[in-house]
Amino acid sequence: MKAGTAPPADPVILGVRHHSPACARLVAARIRALRPAFVLIEGPADFNDRLDELYLPHRLPVAIYSYLARGGTHRGSWTPFADHSPEWQALQAGREAGAQVRFIDLPAWHDAFAHLENRYADAADAEHQARAEAYERALADKLAVQGRDALWDHLFEDAGQEDAQAGRDDVDGLALRLSTYFGHLRGEGETGSLGNQAREQMMARWIAWAMAQDRGAVLVVCGGYHAPALARLWRGMPTGEPETPQPAEGPEDTIKNIANQPITTKASARFGSYIVPYTFRRLDAFAGYASGMPSPQYYQWLWEHGAEGAARELLRGVVQRLRERQLSASTADLMAVHARALGLARLRGHRQPLRSDWLDALAGALVKEALDAPLPWTYRGPLRAGTAPVLVQAMDVLAGDTAGRLAPGTPQPPLVAAVRAELAAQGLPLRGTVTLDLLKEGDRARSRVLHRLALLQLPGVVRTRGPAMALSGERGEAWSLSEPLEQQAALIEAGAWGATLEDAARARLEDRLRQARGRIAPLAEGLNSAAWAGLADLSDGLLRDIGDAIAQEPRFEVLAPALGLLHTLLRHGQMLGMAGAPVLRVSVEAGFDRALWLLEAPAAVATADTEDHLRGHRALQRIVADTLADLEDGTPHPLALEPARALAVWQRKAADPQAAPVSRGAALGAVLALSGRLGGGAQGDGAATPEAGVEEAMDLLAAMTAATLGDALAGLLALAREALATEPAFAAGMDRRIRALDDEDFVQALPALRAAFAWLPPRERGQLAGQVLSLHGAQHLPRRTLTAATPGALPPEALARARAGEAAAAARLAAWGIDAGTGAPA
Template sequence: MPAVFLGVRHHSPACARLVADTVRRLRPAYVLVEGPADLNGRLDELALGHDLPIAVFGHYRDAERTATTWAPLCDHSPEWVALQEGRAAGAEVLFVDLPSWHPAFALRANRYADAEARYAEATARLCERFGTGSVDALWDGLFEVAPPEGLAERLDAYFDLVRGDAEADEGDRAREAYMADWVRAVLAEAGTATVLVVTGGFHTPALRTLAARPAEAPGRPALPAPPPGAVCGSFLVPYSFRQLDAFAGYQSGMPSPAYYQWLWEDGPEAAADHLRRSVVARLRRRRHPVSTADLVAAAALTGGLAALRGHPVPSRTDVLDGLVGALVKDDLTQPLPWSERAPLAPGSHPVVVEMVAAGSGTRTGRLHPDTPAPPLVHDAAARLAAIGATGTRPLTCDLTTEDGLTASRTLHRLRVLGVPGRHRTAGPAHGADPVTTERWEAGPEAGRDAALIEAGAYGATLDEAAATVLAERARTTGSADAGLAALLFDTVLCGATALTDRLLTTLTATVARHPDPGALGAVLATALGLWRHDRVYGTARSPLLAAVLEGAVSRILWLVEGAHGRSGADPARLAALAAVREALRHAPEQLTATPADTAALALRITRDPHAPADLRGAAHGLHLTLATTATPTAAALNAAGDPRTPAGPRAAGAPSPLDLPTAALNAAGDPRSLGDWLGGLFALAREEVTADSGDGSLLAVLDSVLAELTDAEFLIALPALRQAFAWFPPRERERIARRLIERRGLRGSGRGLLRTTADPLHLAAARALEENVTALLDRHGLRSTR
């Protein structure tokens, strides 16, 4: 007897009912289901009595690739119903798809994501023909709220149309060939017995064709073997309606899964009522007014829309559109997400946000206690019990003790694995941070079990799994990635000693070609702090850290000397130069660059009229801090590219007795670059340039320069000036304000001068507007005389 094929949509209640009715009617001897064939020997795990939704989590890891996939199952998943009803009918139930680690799944995270984009054109034509805005609304009208008579025939016609002549990708072709091998083999075994095949509707037309061809080899197809050295496997994990929701980005999910759960349990009319009441309850809990009149209007709109769209009972979109029409009184600036099957856009109306949340639901699955779990789950439980982190009390770790360091490493390993439950509220923030204690607070544990099971893909113990994840981060962090410093510090915090050495070796090679001085500066600051100060984690004076220092300093200096162009102040680049300064101060013996060489390089940058203004200011500050005497150079004359500054012998290279205040005076030649130049200077030599408080100090000259700017020039310079002075901590800014008051012979509080009733930029812009209006009135003789 030929196989009976049922093409279904994943997580569709209508398809789930069809599967249940078909199994009860046909009583097949075999039920073949789209699912990972490597789980066939463990299907009893699915019958333990879980609270759905759950998912089959598959993982794969080798030296080149790490992949994870999920096959979600809920009460109304046709695959789940096929498993349960098939077992109840006495059939042999088998998964017949490739295992999750197979290369066919290399580009997808979800087994049931059938790449609907390939038949989007066909569904778009259907949507236009039936006057619906999305494929979900089309589906509901054709199948979920339609009468059940003729459902199988309608599904066949629908999937034949949407598949059409579309060519499946290489991965789906491999999957369909493997599933067809299973169908042919089981048909040969079944003789005259019935074989039911339940797969995604996209695959059904191809499977019918492929299964009719002669078998290439007798017997059931073998399970593909993973490559040598690869680690792979499958486990059951808890899942949630939120993860199933298409509005949250799940490609093959049904949007509003709570609605479809109600539809599965109570039918379409009750589901519409549940959805309406759930939306209203959420809005009222958030104190959004929903009156009885609003509910009457919403019910009337819903009924009218259902009738207009030809639905025998209101569908999900009928209910949602009716509620929007009655409850949203403002203009909508974003399309409704159910009108185009899109995630919520930023700025969505609050009522729409609550409607999407109500349809999504809050249900989270739970595995039966007897469900097998990867070794990591048991190792993590034992480690947490050993350090006393199983309750809700905060945990304090003294990093100077062996027990405290062990507890810290355990919790950091869970953190890098993404396992919820504990979060750090205090502790060292970087390698130079002198803090030696950490405080970890207990937090929500929702999703903890699933996260631990999924993390089990990386290793059997916490230290092994964390080291694998960190190694993966090291492998995938590109040379232009700014996360190198965080990766280095995380590796140290987790105590991954062997990985630390490998990572430092990798970093040494990476920094030699890194294009971003800002990211290099973060790596340099972290490595320098660990090299100088770390006695807790055992990395102080590490030769590998010294190699990172040398490579980062050389690369940063090479990059900044070649930087050209006009740009605003770049705080990351300035911080990188500050890190170079600190390395020259505290680890000069580890560096090829000497303070004298670096001072000479800084001098060249200050003279380069094409270098960014902030970089020229920073180079001036770097030269100032490294020079044996505080004698600035003629390069300061060109600090901001002042076209009024004549070229001469001093600009050619010889040092000059020109002082720093004069450099600032020349920087004011272009108000657009003055603030950027000062920002660079303050970032590198804040203490040096503010130490003198006399009339010839930088502060005094800057005060005079700013006083001479026109209002228009001051407005141009103001944003960058504010950014420049942000390099000063609040106490130093207060001291500067007090000195400015004293220069004017006034009395008052520096702190009060820093506090304004409005943003200074707004005040300055308001003053400029008033002056422009006054000038316009004067031009036309309209201003009254005083």
């Protein structure tokens, strides 16, 4: 402020649109002209003690990442900065002017940001949104402008750029237009949501404190939505220096009156803020953020080079990209774009072509076909399906691929150093391809480290080969390792989950498991990930969540196969550190009872669910067999299960004519496979002999129609192949059953029969083929005669249909006295 000039009686509150070059120029010009004592900026107040970190020589864009981890709650939010951000220019110009610079908003981990990932989002309150959109729509219609962003450029960026080029210091006109625009956008008496009220009370307290110091002018930079409210609120606020609130104790403390009530701290909460590298792609509204201005690369060019320089960079970048992608972009096209943009700018009253003028010109000159989607700059959000490829590439160029970089010495969370140390200790440089042998202890340790990084979703750590299941029996896996630009930011952000790699991976996994919300399939998948990462000890609270999730699963085909995985990890997970894990024991015991209850009902089984249904039966059979073995061996602490109950359910299912054929076959197969250990065949009358088991199986198959024969056989072979496939009586019985089918029934039954025999491994399939050859006196032929595919031959189903058609035609000809073999009269 100039000497001898009295400070303003009121604070100078500049409402801005985040990442707007015009607003950034206004803020810088006002600070240099006013030289205020205080520059108060919408930003996380918990970072005030560390503001010097923002003045390190970073390469922008960067962001302050704030996080909160407390019990089952985990939140993260970003406060991003680019060169053309008004908040960044306020930081720089404020320090140059000798002002006290302060962030004045609530910390980004506060509950006011519970559903807001980006502090500088344009999203307003739901109840306010409709009216604001109606105002902008009416204004756009009045000015004949299409789209919110084009309206903004028309009203503010055009004039702001002209003022800057002319070197004028008088920006009062721009400030007045902004104030009027945001006043109409907010509306009279609009209080906003509880979250916005809490934020505005906090910001107003800082303004009241600064004004009470009476040391000079106070300049406030905030989102335009908040500016009208702050101008009203600050006079009624306490004048003491505000204390930064700490995480709330519980849900009842979520939003309090920041003006008068402190917020208590919960000791178990983990929260904080760090500067992270950011990228223009993350900043771009079209990538999913409502983050203020779209096309950050274009506005960076506008900030650095002015409108004319931005146009040169835009045309150069778009043409180069289109030619790289083999899309049409000739010199004549370029000339047409330039001429159209100039004409559109004059028609619309723009001093120089703006972003929308150039984009409309690109569409008019380069898109030769009818559009299947709206022009992407006329709406907010991700690009829609059907957008012309030329426009997709143009928008990508304007978004930019610039990535920020932190200055050396920037504080980082402990996890960053912990990960680097662990990678070094395991000899895992983040470059190239790593191949691991899971039967070697050293490679298993490296695998666990990489799987933990994968749980944290760290870019540059990609598993390219390896088994899906942790105990599949395969021994090798391969990883592709690199250090992409976004990796550092992701690792810093992952520091919110814990200080060490193991702790962070466990916390991230537990959060993922909580998201299962009653669905056992993602729960089992998450525990499989825990096995790979060697994370056996999960929280007690998660054990209860898992029990609740299992109790709520409504489908046998989802629950039972997942139990098979969990049981395998529980029983054989020594190499992965999961054997005997309490979380697995709880899951298996609760899930076993639930699966039997679901199996009891005589429900149909859809074709798409057949494999999962059979996997479920097999999982229950393995659990019963292992529990019986533990009981026979006197193993301490066997699973608290009732094998006899499972046997009873299977016996009832096998005898139930209303049950699905595949389920009846699987149930009988389970009974036969366990025969002699629990006692009883399907009728429960004592241990069944192999011959009796085959007889029961054939009785079941005899009751099936041609359409259901294969399904029942699939169930039998999936569960009792060891008890049936090697028995000659089974081969003889199947031979009789199939030969009894007429041609039409055989064609109908064949696909499902082939699928059923696929449950036999190649060796057992060969043994069965040998038995069939013996039955037909063809022992001299090799087994491959029946098992090997004939090159060039049609599928068996097609051959069967053809033969059935031939037989039907021959029968019809014979009825007319014609010999089908010779064509002569019969």
